Amino acid sequence: MAVVGTLAAASMAxxxxLxxxxxxxxxxxxxxxxxxxLAGLVAGTVLTVAYTARFVWGAFGTRPHAERTEPQPVPAAMLGPPALLAVAGLAAGVLAGPAGALLRPYAELFGPVPEHLALWHGPTLALGLSVLALAGGxxxxxxxxxxxxxxxxVRAPVGGAQGYEWxxxxxxxxxxxxxxxxxxGSLPLYLGTILLVLVVxxxxxMLAAGPWRQGVPLWDTPLQPVVGVVSAVAALLAVGARRRLTAMLLVGVTGYGTAMLFVLHGAPDLALTQFLVETATIAVFVLVLRRLPERFSARPLRxxxxxxxxxxxAVGVVLAGLCLIAVGARTAPSVSRAFPELAVSEGHGRNVVNVTLxxxxxWDTMGELSVLVVTATGVASLIFQRSRTGPRPRRPRGPERPAQRGPQRPVWLRGGPTxxxxxxxxxxxxVTRLLFHTIVLFSLFLLFSGHNAPGGGFSGGLVAGLALTVRYxxxxxYELAEAAPVGAGTVLGAGLAVSVGTGAFALLAGGSVLQSAKLDLWLPGVGDFYVVTSLFFDIGVYLIVVGLVLDILRSLGAEVDRHIEAAGKTERGLIVDPQGRRP
Structure with missing residues (x-):
C-alpha cells in the first residue's frame, strides 16, 4: 500500500x-x-510538492510521539485499481516518447505542435524551473x-468548512x-424564454458581426413573392384566429405555400413530400381537435x-437572417455538387434526393427511421389504456332482421353500418370504396419508381397512410380494422427489420453497411431490367411510415373513439351508445 501511494504521490508532485x-x-x-x-505555474507546483510530501509523511512515515497501530491487510480488489494506475504512471513516464507519438496526431487536429513528449529534453528552462519547484516544495x-x-x-475570517457551507x-x-x-409550469413562459434567448x-x-456584405436575390420567378405573401398573411391570420380549426387550416396554408416554393424552385420531390406531410398533419390535427374545445380560451390578454x-x-427575422448568413458563409465547394454523378455511378438512380436518402x-435515414418508431411508440403509449398488440376491434353484430323483399341496400364499407x-x-x-385500392397502387408506384423519378418509400408510405386515413x-x-387487420407495431417492426437487414446483407456480401448493388434481371415479356438493392431499404421506409400513420390513427382515432363510446360522452352534439351500436 505504501509503495502504491508513494508512486501516485510522486507522479502528482x-x-x-513518472x-x-x-x-x-x-x-x-x-x-x-x-x-x-509561468510564475503562477511554478508557485502552484511548489505547493503541490509540499502538500504531497506532507501526505506521504503523514500517511506512511514514522513519528516518535504518535501512537502505533498494526497495519491491516488491504484486499486485492481495493488495492488492484490504484496499483494499476500507479504502475501505468511509471510506465507512461519511461515510454513518454512512444506515447507522445501516438497522441501527436490528435493534438495536431487543433494546430501545429512544435514540442514533443520525452523524459529528457536536455538542460532547458523548463527543467531548471522544475528543479526549482521541487527544491521549493x-x-x-x-x-x-x-x-x-x-x-x-494567520486565521481567515471564515474557516474552510464554514466557507464551503456558506x-x-x-x-x-x-x-x-x-x-x-x-x-x-407555464408553457408560454418556457417557450417565450427560449425564443427571447434565440433573438438576443x-x-x-448577427448584428454585431455585420455579415451583410453581398446582395441576396429576392426571387427566381415573380410567382415566388406571391406565394410568400400568401403564406405570411396566413401565418398572421393564424395568430389572431379564435377557432382552433381555423387556425389549423391557416397553418396548413403556410405548409402548402412552402411546397409551392419547392415547386417553383425546381424541387418536385421535396414538394411532393411537403404536400403529403402537410395533408397528413392536418388529418392528425383533425383527430386531436375532437377532444379539444372549439375555440381558444380568452387568454392571453390584449x-x-x-x-x-x-x-x-423577431424570431422570424432572426432565423431568416441566420439562414442567409449560413448560405453565404460557405468558403469551400459543397459536397452536394458530387451527388448527381454519385447517384448514377454508385446509387444507380437518377433521383438524387431518393438516392441520397x-x-x-x-445512415442518417436509418437514424430518422429509429426516431419515427420511437415517436409512434410514445404517441401510442400516451393514448392506449390497454395492450396495443391485442386483437383488432370486431364489428358489432346487430339484432337479426327479418328478410326483406326486393333489392338489398348495398354495403360499400363494412364499418359504415356501425x-x-x-x-x-x-x-x-x-368514393372511398372506388378510390382506396387505386390510392394504394399509386403509393406502390411511388415506391418502385422513386429511385429514378419523384417519389420513394417515404412519399409512398404517406400516400398509403392517407388511404388508410380516408378509410377511417x-x-x-371498425372500418380501419377491416382495412388493416395487422397491428401497427408489427408493421413498424417489419419495416425496421427490412431496413436494418438490407444493411446487414450488404455487409455479409463483402461490401460496406448499406452499400447498394445493381442486379441485372430478365423476365419474359418484359426483357432486361435491373433492380437496385437500396429498393429493399426503401421498402423498409415505406412500411415504417405506413406503420406510423396506422399507429396514429389507432391511437388518436380508433382508441379515442373507444374512450368516447365507453364513457358515453357527447361528440359533436350526438350521443354515442356505450355498446358501440347506433342510437
Missing amino acids: GLPP VGFVAKEAVLAAFTDQPVV AALFALRGPLAPVLAR LTHRFDRLAIEVTSATQR VPGGA RSRWARRAVGA VDIRA LAERRRSIVFEV LAGGR
Missing part, C-alpha cells in the same frame, strides 16, 4: 521518471514566453515546524430563486398577445 514529470515539463515549456503565467516541507505557529496566528447554501438559494422565477444571443451576434406577436416576428446518406346515421355519408363511402374517416374505427 512531478518527480522523474508521467507527472513529463506532463509538468510539457506545461512549463508551453508557457516559457508568458512570465506571469522540499524547503516548505522541511520548515513545516517553524512555520506552524506563524500559520496558526457557498453551497448560497448556490442552493440561487437555484431556488431561479427555479421559482422560471419554472412556473444569435441575433445580437397586451401580452401583442408582445407575443412581436416575439414571433437510401444510399449516399443512408356509425350513427348522422355521422355517415354514403357519397363518402362510395369514412367508416370509423
